[in-house]
Amino acid sequence: MSPAEELASAIRQLRCEHSHPCQPPEGSLFAPGDCEHCGTSWAVTTTQGMSEPLRAQLAELLKSAAWWTQQRGGADRYALNVARVINGKAAFR
Numbered sequence: 001m002s003p004a005e006e007l008a009s010a011i012r013q014l015r016c017e018h019s020h021p022c023q024p025p026e027g028s029l030f031a032p033g034d035c036e037h038c039g040t041s042w043a044v045t046t047t048q049g050m051s052e053p054l055r056a057q058l059a060e061l062l063k064s065a066a067w068w069t070q071q072r073g074g075a076d077r078y079a080l081n082v083a084r085v086i087n088g089k090a091a092f093r
């Protein structure tokens with residue numbers, strides 16, 4: 001995934017009204033499957049637990065970081081770190 005794609009993926013997750021399947025074969029009540037809209041895993045959704053206003057603010061910040069990434073070709077490494085945490089690819093350092 002390119003930096004721009006990582007940022008875009010985090011923005012999709014922040015704006016998504018997650019819907020996790022609780023019926024086989026996609027998932028079960030105790031282990032729901034990935035979000036039907038954006039593919040986020042249940043483990044990531046439950047650990048985010050962010051309020052709506054915070055999610056919206058963060059999505060705006062990452063949107064401007066994604067714009068700069070496309071203009072300049074280099075991603076802001078702090079924004080990229082945040083995107084990776086949201087994508088469930090890294091722990092927050």
Ligand SMILES: [Zn+2]
Pocket residue numbers: 013016017018019035036037038039040
């Ligand atoms: Zn989702």
